[in-house]
Amino acid sequence: MYDLWYWPGIPGRGEFVRLAMEAGGIPYRDCGRDEGVEALMADWQRPRDQPAYAPPYLVADGETIAQTANILLFLADRHPELAPAGRRHWVNQLQLTVLDATGEAHDVHHPLGGGLYYEDQKPEAARRAKEFREERIPKFLLYFERALAHEGDWLAGEAWSYADLSLFHLVEGLRFAFPTRMAKVERDCPKVTALHDAVAALPELRDYLASDRRQPFADGLFRHYPELDG
Amino acid sequence: MYDLWYWPGIPGRGEFVRLAMEAGGIPYRDCGRDEGVEALMADWQRPRDQPAYAPPYLVADGETIAQTANILLFLADRHPELAPAGRRHWVNQLQLTVLDATGEAHDVHHPLGGGLYYEDQKPEAARRAKEFREERIPKFLLYFERALAHEGDWLAGEAWSYADLSLFHLVEGLRFAFPTRMAKVERDCPKVTALHDAVAALPELRDYLASDRRQPFADGLFRHYPELDG
Numbered sequence: 001m002y003d004l005w006y007w008p009g010i011p012g013r014g015e016f017v018r019l020a021m022e023a024g025g026i027p028y029r030d031c032g033r034d035e036g037v038e039a040l041m042a043d044w045q046r047p048r049d050q051p052a053y054a055p056p057y058l059v060a061d062g063e064t065i066a067q068t069a070n071i072l073l074f075l076a077d078r079h080p081e082l083a084p085a086g087r088r089h090w091v092n093q094l095q096l097t098v099l100d101a102t103g104e105a106h107d108v109h110h111p112l113g114g115g116l117y118y119e120d121q122k123p124e125a126a127r128r129a130k131e132f133r134e135e136r137i138p139k140f141l142l143y144f145e146r147a148l149a150h151e152g153d154w155l156a157g158e159a160w161s162y163a164d165l166s167l168f169h170l171v172e173g174l175r176f177a178f179p180t181r182m183a184k185v186e187r188d189c190p191k192v193t194a195l196h197d198a199v200a201a202l203p204e205l206r207d208y209l210a211s212d213r214r215q216p217f218a219d220g221l222f223r224h225y226p227e228l229d230g
Numbered sequence: 231m232y233d234l235w236y237w238p239g240i241p242g243r244g245e246f247v248r249l250a251m252e253a254g255g256i257p258y259r260d261c262g263r264d265e266g267v268e269a270l271m272a273d274w275q276r277p278r279d280q281p282a283y284a285p286p287y288l289v290a291d292g293e294t295i296a297q298t299a300n301i302l303l304f305l306a307d308r309h310p311e312l313a314p315a316g317r318r319h320w321v322n323q324l325q326l327t328v329l330d331a332t333g334e335a336h337d338v339h340h341p342l343g344g345g346l347y348y349e350d351q352k353p354e355a356a357r358r359a360k361e362f363r364e365e366r367i368p369k370f371l372l373y374f375e376r377a378l379a380h381e382g383d384w385l386a387g388e389a390w391s392y393a394d395l396s397l398f399h400l401v402e403g404l405r406f407a408f409p410t411r412m413a414k415v416e417r418d419c420p421k422v423t424a425l426h427d428a429v430a431a432l433p434e435l436r437d438y439l440a441s442d443r444r445q446p447f448a449d450g451l452f453r454h455y456p457e458l459d460g
Contacts, residue, residue: 067326096297111341113361131343
């Protein structure tokens with residue numbers, strides 16, 4: 001049994017871990033979601049040998065593992081169904097690239113930093129959004145399209161890996177935040193769209209995706225401000 | 231023999247890989263630095279099974295490995311002297327946190343995105359720099375100080391790992407870019423400063439650090455604009 005600690009109320013970076021746990025059938029407690037933000041803060045700041053800079057972090061057999069990509073790597077080392085043996089570095093590379101895209105999607109609405117509200121940086125967000133919409137979203141998605149051109153239906157081998165689940169979530173997040181732009185960009189990325197749909201249809205995820213354990217997008221990494229889309 | 235490909239003329243993200251190679255005594259070619267940007271562009275865009283989203287990437291026995299933290303993980307799997315067995319996830323977690331700090335140091339001078347010059351976003355950079363100086367630099371360095379409180383002189387065990395080399399470079403970059411602020415913050419982070427000095431004194435790095443293979447900071451990730459320091 002694993003304890004996952006992440007901010008309640010948003011999918012956030014925790015969602016990449018949740019999708020892997022759920023699709024892998026790995027039992028876990030979603031502690032931040034179930035116990036609330038005060039419990040998270042108390043647990044996070046508790047002295048421990050290997051502290052976490054920020055949520056999400058996982059507690060496994062008394063050991064704390066942080067950084068989203070690192071949590072997934074740790075899980076795949078214990079649960080080989082999460083990534084094919086021999087391709088762990090490729091899957092990790094793809095995961096880090098998904099997280100880079102996710103970080104940029106966040107920075108669009110907070111270009112001046114996380115310490116200010118969006119409402120305090122709207123003109124700057126509009127300027128940053130233009131480059132993200134026109135240059136960065138296509139560059140990231142065409143990269144994954146190119147990666148898929150050398151593989152089959154999945155990013156690494158004959159079955160899904162956690163990088164596929166994460167790319168699904170990235171597409172979900174970008175569609176939520178930038179629906180107009182994504183409708184255009186996805187025309188050039190049919191393999192990415194097909195991968196998204198294949199993950200959405202996975203029997204392993206059917207219960208989770210329909211459940212209220214899956215938290216809807218809100219004011220987290222991916223946000224829908226119509227004035228930033230186009 | 232490894233081929234490292236990275237933008238010539240700056241330390242950049244390639245430097246984290248170089249320091250590990252140099253301290254580990256691992257032979258490599260620094261292809262981007264030696265052959266120039268056109269050779270890099272040609273090699274990068276060449277069709278390959280596992281494409282790289284961006285430099286740095288490593289070519290090892292015909293396999294391409296990208297994403298800085300992933301390259302270091304890959305190297306440590308082959309060269310155990312780069313990270314102690316049994317603590318690979320901890321070292322990877324620290325590395326990812328160093329890279330998060332590095333990414334934020336870049337975003338300070340490019341808050342509206344990499345497609346515009348600094349000169350086109352100076353007021354926005356000044357606003358973002360305030361938060362980075364006052365909140366983010368202390369938060370990151372105090373995190374590493376806290377991590378060191380549970381270890382000895384090094385971040386993971388009895389000898390240096392690649393995370394130590396990377397933290398050294400982060401401190402170097404922050405001192406270059408924000409000398410006034412760093413002089414203040416380091417007063418509260420004596421273990422981080424001591425680790426920096428211990429890496430600077432490593433016999434394994436003496437030749438490299440004094441050589442012109444080590445490229446000076448310039449217009450890369452870490453930039454010194456006096457108006458952003460303070």
